[in-house]
Amino acid sequence: MSTLLGAKQPVLPYSMKHVHHYDNAKFRPRSFFQMVTQALVKSSIRRDCARCSTGKILVLLMFSGLAYLMFTHTSPVPSKSDELMHSSFRKYEDKKLIAGFKGFWRRPPRIPPRLTPDEKVNHNTSIFDSEKLNEKAKWEGRQNKVKEAFIHAWSGYSKYAMGYDELMPLSQRGTDGLGGLGATVVDALDTAMIMGANDIVLEAGTWIEKNLLERITAKGQVNLFETTIRVLGGLLSAYHLSGGEKGTDIIKFEGPKPTVYLEIAKDLADRLLVAFTASPTSIPFSDVVLRDRTAHPAPGGVSSTSEVSTVQLEFNYLSTVLNDSKYGLEAMKVLEHMRSLPTVQGLVPIYISPHSGEFIGQNIRLGSRGDSYYEYLLKVWLQHGTSQDSNFQYLHKMYEEAMKGVRSLLVRKSIPKGLVFVGELPSGSEDDFSPKMDHLVCFLPGTLALGATKGFTKKQAMKDNLVSFADLDNLNLAEDLTKTCFEMYAVTSTGLAPEIAYFHTEGYSEVGLDGGNKSSEYINDIIIKPADRHNLLRPETVESLFVLYRITEDPKYREWGWQIFEAFEKHTKVDSGGFTSLNDVTKVPPERRDKMETFFLGETLKYIYLLFGESSVIPLDKFVFNTEAHPFPII
Numbered sequence: 001m002s003t004l005l006g007a008k009q010p011v012l013p014y015s016m017k018h019v020h021h022y023d024n025a026k027f028r029p030r031s032f033f034q035m036v037t038q039a040l041v042k043s044s045i046r047r048d049c050a051r052c053s054t055g056k057i058l059v060l061l062m063f064s065g066l067a068y069l070m071f072t073h074t075s076p077v078p079s080k081s082d083e084l085m086h087s088s089f090r091k092y093e094d095k096k097l098i099a100g101f102k103g104f105w106r107r108p109p110r111i112p113p114r115l116t117p118d119e120k121v122n123h124n125t126s127i128f129d130s131e132k133l134n135e136k137a138k139w140e141g142r143q144n145k146v147k148e149a150f151i152h153a154w155s156g157y158s159k160y161a162m163g164y165d166e167l168m169p170l171s172q173r174g175t176d177g178l179g180g181l182g183a184t185v186v187d188a189l190d191t192a193m194i195m196g197a198n199d200i201v202l203e204a205g206t207w208i209e210k211n212l213l214e215r216i217t218a219k220g221q222v223n224l225f226e227t228t229i230r231v232l233g234g235l236l237s238a239y240h241l242s243g244g245e246k247g248t249d250i251i252k253f254e255g256p257k258p259t260v261y262l263e264i265a266k267d268l269a270d271r272l273l274v275a276f277t278a279s280p281t282s283i284p285f286s287d288v289v290l291r292d293r294t295a296h297p298a299p300g301g302v303s304s305t306s307e308v309s310t311v312q313l314e315f316n317y318l319s320t321v322l323n324d325s326k327y328g329l330e331a332m333k334v335l336e337h338m339r340s341l342p343t344v345q346g347l348v349p350i351y352i353s354p355h356s357g358e359f360i361g362q363n364i365r366l367g368s369r370g371d372s373y374y375e376y377l378l379k380v381w382l383q384h385g386t387s388q389d390s391n392f393q394y395l396h397k398m399y400e401e402a403m404k405g406v407r408s409l410l411v412r413k414s415i416p417k418g419l420v421f422v423g424e425l426p427s428g429s430e431d432d433f434s435p436k437m438d439h440l441v442c443f444l445p446g447t448l449a450l451g452a453t454k455g456f457t458k459k460q461a462m463k464d465n466l467v468s469f470a471d472l473d474n475l476n477l478a479e480d481l482t483k484t485c486f487e488m489y490a491v492t493s494t495g496l497a498p499e500i501a502y503f504h505t506e507g508y509s510e511v512g513l514d515g516g517n518k519s520s521e522y523i524n525d526i527i528i529k530p531a532d533r534h535n536l537l538r539p540e541t542v543e544s545l546f547v548l549y550r551i552t553e554d555p556k557y558r559e560w561g562w563q564i565f566e567a568f569e570k571h572t573k574v575d576s577g578g579f580t581s582l583n584d585v586t587k588v589p590p591e592r593r594d595k596m597e598t599f600f601l602g603e604t605l606k607y608i609y610l611l612f613g614e615s616s617v618i619p620l621d622k623f624v625f626n627t628e629a630h631p632f633p634i635i
């Protein structure tokens with residue numbers, strides 16, 4: 001094998017550039033003069049002529065004659081007009097003349113036998129192919145492990161909590177924390193489709209067909225945002241992936257027809273619309289009573305900025321497939337209104353009032369209540385194609401300005417090791433900076449990378465001139481932040497990230513609050529407070545690993561994803577079925593929390609699965625993932 005790989009084999013020259021360096025005189029080029037003199041040296045003629053001066057003169061005359069013929073043959077006599085036209089090129093032509101003369105005498109170098117292109121290809125690709133095949137098999141094996149984990153998660157839910165929103169895997173029962181629409185069933189369905197877990201597709205699909213419409217009609221209060229991203233989003237991507245709207249022709253499943261998902265989605269959206277229409281401004285109320293189609297503000301009267309601005313992909317896509325603009329129009333009013341509001345370098349406070357339409361307070365962050373506002377600015381623009389003259393161009397401007405604001409106001413480096421992180425401005429830009437970063441912020445590197453190349457690989461985007469200097473800055477920041485998000489996992493004893501981390505900076509330090517993994521290089525950079533040590537099986541970091549891998553094609557992101565997946569397997573898997581949230585990621589064994597969030601099936605496992613698979617599955621230049629990882633085709 002080592003000789004095959006060329007390590008011990010002498011290298012043959014396969015191109016002209018190697019010929020001069022190749023230590024074998026018979027392959028060197030020889031001039032005519034060298035050839036004649038070498039012949040003379042070797043021949044008896046030389047010996048004879050050396051003694052005969054007449055012979056010498058004759059040989060010299062012969063050479064002079066030949067030289068004359070050569071000059072007159074290669075140098076045409078120029079006409080007057082030619083002389084005028086080419087006078088400025090005279091020097092250049094003279095050089096060419098001499099070169100032509102030299103070239104006439106010089107024989108092309110003798111090159112040793114080459115491999116034919118076919119042989120070369122076969123020779124190289126056999127090694128290359130076997131490495132590639134091994135690598136492929138490795139990731140297919142790992143992908144399969146993720147599918148097994150998904151089946152294990154589903155089996156716990158299906159056994160103990162079918163029809164409930166979420167599974168409590170330790171107490172082996174279900175709980176309705178999201179309004180009682182069977183949120184796990186709908187959130188998990190398209191993951192099962194993507195993984196080809198057909199039994200689950202059938203089971204989930206059948207439950208939806210039999211129960212969901214009835215639930216929607218009878219249920220009480222739900223949150224507009226949560227219901228839109230998980231339930232409406234899940235139904236719409238299931239509709240597409242199962243073949244609706246032509247869908248992905250290859251994937252077809254047992255279970256309900258695609259239109260079943262669409263009809264339920266329509267009914268749900270019709271009820272949710274009241275959150276927009278009942279509001280005195282363009283900012284919707286946060287809650288809806290599905291049963292009687294009434295809307296209500298959140299306790300305290302204000303909505304979260306991220307919630308009201310993270311329903312547009314879903315409503316737009318519904319409008320497209322139903323060919324009815326009313327859903328998209330209502331949802332887009334929010335972003336159109338926000339466009340007119342004051343910002344701090346594109347950054348916005350995390351609360352907004354549906355009564356006044358104004359932002360409330362000055363708290364700026366990209367963690368909870370702020371996060372997906374920035375995500376949807378980009379994704380709604382991507383959803384509609386990225387042409388300069390589109391009506392959605394303003395969203396890209398808002399996004400670009402906001403990312404500039406992030407870079408100038410929120411990005412800092414930790415000490416001593418210099419991890420790049422995104423902090424917060426709890427009282428606006430005039431007040432103190434907080435080096436606090438929610439795990440939720442780890443969606444940002446994925447969004448930055450996606451925005452930089454518009455879903456294409458970096459290589460392709462650079463080739464097609466799609467990348468501006470600002471895009472490159474964003475992509476670099478994305479890579480730095482992805483590393484930080486990964487280190488938030490690697491720094492703990494369990495290998496799982498806490499819900500919130502603080503970063504050691506010049507102005508901020510705390511002792512004795514590390515993650516517990518003493519072999520981590522970043523143990524002194526990352527501070528984890530006791531109240532923040534839980535892990536909810538969140539997806540943001542693996543989401544970014546997935547996007548970064550697709551865009552940069554750097555295999556390290558896959559390896560990091562595998563490390564995280566193994567930690568989930570080791571510390572959160574519940575033998576009887578399902579996976580559980582943890583109370584403290586800094587202790588081994590970690591205390592467990594008894595909840596499997598719907599997004600573990602809807603997002604976390606889906607993103608890890610896609611990270612390990614072919615990039616042609618749900619390609620990022622053709623699909624846009626909603627904030628709950630439900631893919632919609634780009635319109």
Ligand code: DMJ
Nearest residue numbers: 372538539540599627628
């Ligand atoms: C998900 O519901 C969505 O990703 C949302 O945007 C943020 N929170 C959870 C996952 O952590």
